[in-house]
Amino acid sequence: MEAKKKIGLSVVSLILVVGAVIGVVAVVKNANTNDKASSPAVANNEQKPSSTVKAVEAFCAPTDFKDLCTNTLQNVANNQTATPKDYIMAIIQATLDEIKNSLGHTEKTVVNKETDPYNHMAVEDCKDLLDQAIGTLQASYSMVGDSELHTLQDRADELRSWMTSVYALQSTCKDQIEKPEYKSAIENGMVNATQLTHNAVNILAELSEAFKGFDLPLNFMKPSARRLMGVNSYPSWFSQADRRLLRGQKGGHIQPNVVVAKDGSGQFKTINDAINAYPKNHQGRFIIYVKAGVYEEFIVIDKKKSDIMIYGDGAGVTIVTGKRNFGIMNIGTMNTATFSTNAPGFIARRMTFRNYAGPEGHQAVALRINGDRAAVFECNIEGYQDTLYYHTSRQFYRDCLISGTIDFIFGMGDAVIQNSVIVVRRPKDNQLNTITADGRELQRGSNGLVLQNCRIVPEKELEPVKFTIPSYFGRPWKALALTVVMQSDIADFIRPEGWVPWSTTDPKYFYHKTCQYYEHANRGPGANTDKRSKEFKNFRVLGPQEAGKYTPGLFLRGHEWLQNTQVPYQLGL
Template identity: 30%
Template sequence: MASLLFLSVLTLTLYFSLFSASAASIPPEIHQACKATRYPETCESSLAQSARLPPKPTPLQIIQSSIRVSSENLKTAQSMVKSILDSSAGNLNRTTAAKNCMEGLHNSEYRISQTVDALPRGKMKDARVWMSAALLYQYGCWSGLKYANDTQLVNQTMSFLNTLVGYSSNALSMMVSYDVFGKETGSWGPPRTERTGFWESGGGGATELGFKGGVPSDLPADVTVCKDGSKGCYKTVQEAVEAAPENLPAGKRFVIRIKAGVYEETVRVPFEKRNVVFLGDGMGKTVITGSLNVGQPAKPGITTHNTATVGVDGDGFMASGLTIQNTAGSEGHQAVAFRSDSDLTIIENCEFIGNQDTLYAHSLRQFYKSCRIQGNVDFIFGNSASIFQNCTILVCPREVNADQGETNTVTAHGRTDPSQSTGFVFQNCLINGTEEYMASYHSNPEVHQNFLGRPWKEYSRTVFIDCNLGALIKPEGWMPWDGEFALETLFYGEFQNSGPGSNLSQRVTWSTRIPAEHANTYSVQNFIQGDQWIPTSS
């Protein structure tokens, strides 16, 4: 099987090599549209032989054909990863990587199908979100295999996935140009970011940043979870999730009331369980707790993704009035409390407690309101488009060598492509330390180094707007990841923050003071289209 798949990859490579048309033989419409991509030659060669494109294709037809190239190659990637899984019995690390890959590529396939459906209906913002996620999952599959690359088949699959990521990037880049400039492909160009002076939806200043909405307060419960498992109650949260119907349509919700108590369990809301709502009795009262962690050295078969106490894949997830925690401690290293891959996530009045990697806002659109998030190393991370509104973000002490000082980062955003519509936006949040941490900080502030973020991936994007930044934030504000990596491509911005940690005079040169006329780019309405899906409140 491995040799057959190698021949399949080789055949595809030869196909594109043999039929790579010269510039003169490529239709001018394709040549011009591909100028909007990061890989124009790959774009042209993959589209020039498309039998489904008319002689003079429209920009939308070119984009649709580019997405088709991605979709067709995705199927080959899925077959290759399945072969890895089938040949990995007895190898726990490779089996786990392949299973996570299969799940990610399935998600990618679904998001591409959503994109295909949205484009002819003019829902370009949605299409860009979904294609951004499709690209994220393909990259994630490649990245996961990197840690289990011990066979020729895995190496070949990673090479193929790298090509697939390029195809998807090209499709997404053209979608961005189409959304911004319309059908006039003469205005299309390679993707740009705020770092190069390009803002989307930049008008209106900060007037729309006070969007009011969240989890509705009057949702009746469909089922109830009780710690004692009394009559009419489920005893575990997972049992209640399993009782939810699959694929609920928009406007329908399955509400799970979780009564006060400490629920020691790992909870998964699967892909098919849409519009599930968790309603607790309040932070610190309803607590879901776990302790899965990667550890050091890393534990076989355990990945950061899998450590989440609560992990959500079904779209439309909501939660209110509960605490989710991972108690692994600093020595557990990556140990996630909550992970969301749910598009249109709404979380309000919830608490997330952990150390490293507390909150994994992995993908798609997420909205956190009036939440409390606690950790120390990269404790809000992922590649989603997430807005944190009126939240309290607290650095907590590590148990290891706390008296010798430590370096902590609030965020680690993971955007890998400049066309992805992702980033972290903090609005009207408090960034400070827990009481315990601040006591240690005040006794010897020089050994405690705290930063707003560092670039996990090349196009990391994070902004703080109207936030109160405590004294624990270093004057430099932001921290490199590794040498010069991503310092020319990331976007880290601040606007009208207050507090002792907000002084911009000593900020690193690669961060930005957001111009007032562009602050509205990061509103709930513009950045995550929240006015279309977040229930409003007065």
């Protein structure tokens, strides 16, 4: 994980040094109550009709940085004809402006590439991450501007997911930088941006309450009807065209844009060359078929190359592999990924993504996804530590095999893994296994991880020592980590405690006191919850109604986009 810098996880515990410092913005107020007439700002406030005051109060009520929120909305509140859309757009625009300022500040941080290659790359990555955040905010602004007022509430969860990803991108930027002189300089330049993003997430989480500050029709708050599809439908964020596409692919009738083959029988011999052939200003799906073979490549899909679908001849047959890692090569976690995408609408099917650095490589990612509406089907994702990085935004995995040892499913996105096999491997002798490590940081953030209807099993090499090497569902990477394991078959090797703290020695990382770990309707010898760790203050076994909140239909709003992926899925329990 970014900046975890752990050289393997000892049975005792390790301490993560995370630099996610949020400062306090000082807001200067005019305190001279006897000089109101000479202060235009105060005079304007006195002249505002109560309706605009009510609107600002309603929008800022759920925020943690209320003075900053009030100042952000001051100009729009002075406009007596402003609509709720104007208020939301003002929030987004202010956040966008501050992140642009943060990027400008970061660009002034210079690290010598020759003498400090790790932090040089970390700062360069930080610039890219902030640039991605800017792109997400610009898309959010356009979404609000182009939407009818009555549809905004239906899209609030989508906007909240985007804003949560903006926060995660800023957090990743700061986390991965090692040296305090660089980290503090960049953090100081991002205070306003992180606070404004935090406010935006809270507002969008309570948008129906914010709208009550306006005189809107009584039926305006009623949610639109939602149709939750069942088993073997396609994820609803998939378009009808994508559904036809994947049905055709299953029958062997799909027509790719380009073909990759090591033997020269396609247009390209490498996957990178195929991705580079993505046409400028391309519209619709760009389909890459990768024939059987082992492709040792380092792949990063640019954020502008949206809606790429890549499919192979089968998991274990079409293999993308690499060995970039932190432990031996001193490469930052984000950049160890064999295959990464920063673009929305990514689909992968019938592929293997592998990082073969082994346990000695420590952090070594096989697949990293940083893009909204991603779907991965019938794929193997293989590694040891930090195998699958669900970096940001909404992601859905179905009928996959995911293997690893330490924190091998981790990230800050909104991820559901359904009907998949989770294989826990044998780590080094002085290590323990933790399947998940979620990085949720905001109480009202949209993100978290759900394992639904999966099988959690040990690999053959772990079997003889499965009771001497501790294995757990996971540990909290960040303070408000959210992970749900439900309707899954749990083998006997999972410790009765179920979950393990990030640290039991440093109060700064007592995330087990604040994280949210839930289980529901699991099966098998490892599913008994009677002896779950009492250190996790918020751990609960959920009933059906509560568990339903974490199904793809609601947690990912999958009814809106999964159908477009053309793959099977289940939206409910």
